[in-house]
Amino acid sequence: MSMYVNCSIAEAKNLSEFKGVFILGEQRDGKIQAVTFELLTWGRGIADDLGCELACVLLGDEIENLDEVILRGADKVFFIQDPIFKNFLTQPYSNAITRLVNEEKPEVIIAGATTTGRTVMPLVAAKTNTGLTADCTELTIDPDTKLLLQTRPAIGGNIMATIKTPDTRPQMATVRPRSAKQSPVDTSRTGQIIVKNYAGATTMTVEKFLEFIIDTTQAVSIEEADVIIAGGKGMKNAAGFKLVEELADLMGAAVGATRDAVELGWSTYPHQIGLSGKTVSPKLIIAMGIAGKIQFLAGMQTSDVIVAINKDPEAQIFKVADFGIVGDVFEVVPMLIETVKKMKAKA
Amino acid sequence: MKIIVLVKQVPGTDSVKLDPVTGVMVRTGKDTIINPLDENALAEAIRIKNTYPDVKITAVSMGPISAMKAIKEAIAMGADDGVLVSGREFAGSDTIATAKVIAAAIKKTGDFDMILCGERATDGETGQTAAMIAHYLGVPAQTYVSALEVLEDGVIVKRTVESGFERVQVTFPVLVSVNKDISDTGFPTLDGKLKAKKVDVPMLGNAELGFDKSELGLTGSPTRVVKIFSPKLSRDTIMVKANATMQPIDELLSFLVQKDVL
Numbered sequence: 219m220s221m222y223v224n225c226s227i228a229e230a231k232n233l234s235e236f237k238g239v240f241i242l243g244e245q246r247d248g249k250i251q252a253v254t255f256e257l258l259t260w261g262r263g264i265a266d267d268l269g270c271e272l273a274c275v276l277l278g279d280e281i282e283n284l285d286e287v288i289l290r291g292a293d294k295v296f297f298i299q300d301p302i303f304k305n306f307l308t309q310p311y312s313n314a315i316t317r318l319v320n321e322e323k324p325e326v327i328i329a330g331a332t333t334t335g336r337t338v339m340p341l342v343a344a345k346t347n348t349g350l351t352a353d354c355t356e357l358t359i360d361p362d363t364k365l366l367l368q369t370r371p372a373i374g375g376n377i378m379a380t381i382k383t384p385d386t387r388p389q390m391a392t393v394r395p396r397s398a399k400q401s402p403v404d405t406s407r408t409g410q411i412i413v414k415n416y417a418g419a420t421t422m423t424v425e426k427f428l429e430f431i432i433d434t435t436q437a438v439s440i441e442e443a444d445v446i447i448a449g450g451k452g453m454k455n456a457a458g459f460k461l462v463e464e465l466a467d468l469m470g471a472a473v474g475a476t477r478d479a480v481e482l483g484w485s486t487y488p489h490q491i492g493l494s495g496k497t498v499s500p501k502l503i504i505a506m507g508i509a510g511k512i513q514f515l516a517g518m519q520t521s522d523v524i525v526a527i528n529k530d531p532e533a534q535i536f537k538v539a540d541f542g543i544v545g546d547v548f549e550v551v552p553m554l555i556e557t558v559k560k561m562k563a564k565a
Numbered sequence: 566m567k568i569i570v571l572v573k574q575v576p577g578t579d580s581v582k583l584d585p586v587t588g589v590m591v592r593t594g595k596d597t598i599i600n601p602l603d604e605n606a607l608a609e610a611i612r613i614k615n616t617y618p619d620v621k622i623t624a625v626s627m628g629p630i631s632a633m634k635a636i637k638e639a640i641a642m643g644a645d646d647g648v649l650v651s652g653r654e655f656a657g658s659d660t661i662a663t664a665k666v667i668a669a670a671i672k673k674t675g676d677f678d679m680i681l682c683g684e685r686a687t688d689g690e691t692g693q694t695a696a697m698i699a700h701y702l703g704v705p706a707q708t709y710v711s712a713l714e715v716l717e718d719g720v721i722v723k724r725t726v727e728s729g730f731e732r733v734q735v736t737f738p739v740l741v742s743v744n745k746d747i748s749d750t751g752f753p754t755l756d757g758k759l760k761a762k763k764v765d766v767p768m769l770g771n772a773e774l775g776f777d778k779s780e781l782g783l784t785g786s787p788t789r790v791v792k793i794f795s796p797k798l799s800r801d802t803i804m805v806k807a808n809a810t811m812q813p814i815d816e817l818l819s820f821l822v823q824k825d826v827l
């Protein structure tokens with residue numbers, strides 16, 4: 219009953235046939251998502267190091283401002299257009315991308331380590347019989363071999379591994395959202411938009427998209443947030459945890475929580491940071507009443523700036539913090555909230 | 566209805582050794598647990614078994630012989646039987662090589678309606694294996710699933726995605742990878758423990774699966790770990806003590822301004 223189009227390119231042993239870099243853009247409701255512009259930063263760097271073209275692949279029905287992708291660094295856009303691609307469905311998405319990959323033979327494909335990227339890339343890798351490296355935080359080109367060196371954290375952030383894909387193509391990787399800045403607009407850039415209409419088997423599926431439900435508590439999703447205010451068991455109770463939400467609201471930040479805070483019902487699972495929750499890497503995270511157990515640190519230790527507020531000077535969270543305040547959250551946080559309010563009033 | 570639950574055995578502590586040359590995980594076999602999200606998947610399978618008639622749950626694990634413990638634990642918690650996929654030739658497999666072997670083992674166990682598994686394991690942490698297994702079995706993969714509704718001929722899944730949830734309907738057979746919200750994990754029962762002792766769990770090796778050696782282990786893995794190193798963990802921490810004045814707060818805010826994150 220397989221609906222998959224099984225088109226292996228393992229036969230194509232001639233690795234030099236594969237040229238160019240692909241990034242896999244993302245859209246929701248026809249709006250290009252920010253992760254696409256981060257991927258352009260990654261992709262442009264790699265394409266320049268290899269001296270080749272950068273193409274952005276987007277799937278959708280109607281997509282606004284496709285030009286922007288070119289202005290932000292792509293030489294080409296492959297727009298795979300069909301009503302079935304309006305929402306993410308694993309079968310048509312993976313079939314269509316595989317078909318394009320077999321036609322175009324890129325050397326490298328990079329996608330976001332998002333729920334979409336982490337679902338479709340394994341399917342494309344298996345269909346094209348090549349390797350895939352998950353959740354990279356660093357990608358470079360080896361100056362001698364020209365191979366893509368893919369570096370990723372594993373085992374709860376306890377180790378970093380550098381991985382390569384020497385004998386198969388394309389070399390595929392997902393990169394952690396927010397691990398690169400968005401590529402800026404350069405209005406002098408030009409490029410080509412190529413529309414692909416794949417009908418037939420490529421668009422067939424046993425999956426039916428029913429609906430998308432916005433999670434209003436995730437007004438700012440924690441994986442995409444620049445700033446995260448996170449609270450743990452030290453916030454004492456649901457009412458205490460409200461301080462976390464208040465500060466986050468004030469700073470336009472996302473709310474993060476430890477597993478304990480989620481299990482106590484003060485926050486919900488989409489907000490959980492850590493080994494069994496989300497991995498985040500914001501510009502700033504403020505951890506309040508959080509012990510800093512290894513399973514929590516695993517999900518946030520690559521953040522740019524880490525601030526911790528804890529009454530225990532020995533708390534492990536201070537080991538990864540750039541700035542620590544030893545004190546009671548119920549004293550310190552209300553003062554912080556007042557000060558931020560004043561700053562905002564002035565601005 | 567037949568449900569396969571994938572259970573990966575993972576180290577129970579943070580102390581994992583890696584072979585510095587090959588970058589392959591070295592396990593001692595002691596202090597191992599079922600990957601936490603696989604326990605959630607198992608709990609969901611048991612919930613379905615308790616709700617619908619004629620549901621059979623088979624736990625499948627690939628790993629060293631010591632991974633038998635994970636299967637016995639799964640049976641103690643409510644799985645009906647299990648299959649262990651084990652063999653020296655499988656060691657060092659990346660996700661592609663792992664998925665091919667697990668898919669072949671699942672095929673050996675006959676027809677199934679649904680495969681349930683965790684969205685990601687706590688050691689390798691790629692979150693790639695499940696979708697690849699679905700590919701090799703020619704069934705659709707639904708990932709990041711936090712709720713599941715069983716229909717006559719398929720399921721409706723609720724996927725937790727960036728900024729919300731997606732509901733997707735799909736027909737059997739299907740693979741579903743879950744997050745923690747799917748079900749609270751269960752406990753071994755007395756009956757289950759007795760059963761786990763009695764049940765004979767078959768072991769599949771390459772003799773049964775019949776892969777060409779070139780498709781297995783390190784040789785069958787398109788990715789290569791070339792270097793392993795420790796991340797820089799500790800930072801130069803500026804520590805201040807709260808003292809009922811505004812001074813620590815002001816210091817913090819000027820630090821944030823200086824770091825350009827405010």
Ligand SMILES: Cc1cc2nc3c(=O)[nH]c(=O)nc-3n(C[C@H](O)[C@H](O)[C@H](O)COP(=O)(O)OP(=O)(O)OC[C@H]3O[C@@H](n4cnc5c(N)ncnc54)[C@H](O)[C@@H]3O)c2cc1C
Nearest residue numbers: 450451452476477492493494495507509513529530546547
């Ligand atoms: C397999 C596995 C997976 C796990 N996955 C995760 C995960 O994804 N995410 C996660 O977070 N945890 C995870 N855990 C749990 C983790 O080990 C810790 O139990 C958890 O992170 C602790 O949460 P906490 O810091 O909120 O609570 P606690 O450990 O209770 O720490 C509370 C902290 O608050 C401080 N405090 C108390 N009162 C105050 C006050 N008034 N003012 C200031 N400070 C105060 C205390 O000094 C203490 O440091 C996992 C565990 C296992 C075994």
Ligand SMILES: Cc1cc2nc3c(=O)[nH]c(=O)nc-3n(C[C@H](O)[C@H](O)[C@H](O)COP(=O)(O)OP(=O)(O)OC[C@H]3O[C@@H](n4cnc5c(N)ncnc54)[C@H](O)[C@@H]3O)c2cc1C
Nearest residue numbers: 351352571627659660682683685686689690691692693694
């Ligand atoms: C440091 C390091 C980095 C690695 N990086 C990569 C990489 O980037 N790309 C790559 O292809 N490989 C990589 N590997 C190899 C990879 O970890 C192994 O192939 C492993 O078998 C897959 O494990 P995972 O933890 O990634 O599983 P995940 O894909 O995270 O597991 C998801 C689910 O699949 C099921 N599952 C997975 N493995 C088994 C099993 N053995 N038995 C039963 N169920 C299972 C479980 O239900 C699990 O919850 C890496 C290994 C190491 C040590």
